Amino acid sequence: MKKGIIAAIVISSLVFAGTALAATTFITIGSGGVGGTYYPLGGAMAEVLSKANIDVKATSRSTAASKENCRLVATDKVQIGMSMGSTLYQAVTGTGAFEQDGKLPLEILMNMYPAPQHLVTTTRTGIKTLYDLKGKKVSVGAAGGGDQLLTLIILKEAGIDPDKDFSKQQLTQSEGVMALKDGNVDAVFWNFAAPGSAVLELAAQRDIVLVPIPEDVVKKIVAKYPYLLSYTIKAGTYPKVDRDILTIADANYLVVKKGMDEKLSYKILKTILENQKKFLDVTPQAAHFNPQEASLGKVAPFTPGAVKYFKEKGIQM
Helix, strand or coil, X not given: CHHHHHHHHHHHHHHHHHHHHHHCEEEEEECCCECECHHXXXXXXXXXXXXXXXXXXEEEECCCCHHHHHHHHHCCCCCEEEEEHHHHHHHHHCCHHHCCCCCCCEEEEEEEEEEEEEEEEEHHHCCCCXXXXXXXXXXXXXXXXXXXXXXXXXXXXXXXXXXXXXXXXXXXXXXXXXXXXXXXXXXXXXXXXXXXXXXXXXXXXXXEXXXXXXXXXXXXXXXXXXXXXXXXXXXXXXXXXCCCEEEEEEEEEEEEECCCCHHHHHHHHHHHHCCHHHHHCCCHHHHHCCHHHHCCCCCCCECHHHHHHHHHCCCCC
16 A cells, blocks of 8 residues: 555656656857857846746857857757847848858847947057058957958948958957957957957956047948947047047847747746846846837847737837
8 A cells, every 4th residue: 555655656756847847948048258248148148047937947058159149049059049130130131141051040039239349459559540450460250250240341341351451360259358468469350248348358458449440431331231330439438448439339139040939938038128137237238128129120020929028018019
């Protein structure tokens, strides 16, 4: 009799455990490299989602950022990816860096924040303008990263050929900091929210120079690429940078694969936006984590769960 009761208890426990396990959805968030905003934000999102009692267990994965994340999401190797708008546009249209991929089945979960392109050098190089890059050693951004795509747009509209006019490097953010500090490159292009930790780290050891993008180039880019915008990095954002720096900014999105379960995407978006204060401890850019700004985007369709959430907040998509 006792053996029968014990067996029944064990079986019931196993069934219950299996049901609980089956109810948990495991997701991976593709973030970015150490030194930018994506990396710590991805970790914070994974922690918030995992502790929110929404039957989600999330982890964050460091990647080469936008371009890689779009491919990882499209192949379901990660379920949420962080991407710049310029990269996402090419991914969903099958153009530019994604010509060989074709159109990727991606949708927007939310618009996170604008991120300006940074062209950073040090006082030792003598570089003061975009055109001073000619003949220098320049990192255009990490291979597979969205910052490189935006760099190439800027250079193209300025009439600069990165394969002919300077020695092209493709460094990650952490590699770029070390290379600039050691004098192994003369300038780097980075894209992240300001202030970016990579620039602050470099500024703690070297006298930095932020190079503006010429106004005529900015106007050409904004007119030609509607998902990009003119942006000014205000004086004082970085140590010893005492003037406004004109540049180009890209929006940053959370991206999911087309067809993500509507209830799941709804729960994830609701949890992120309603825990805004926790993300402000990671980056001041979380100030943009509100329904009005999170619902902005012309690059790709929003996923149905996001549309449902925004409509509940009175926002017509």
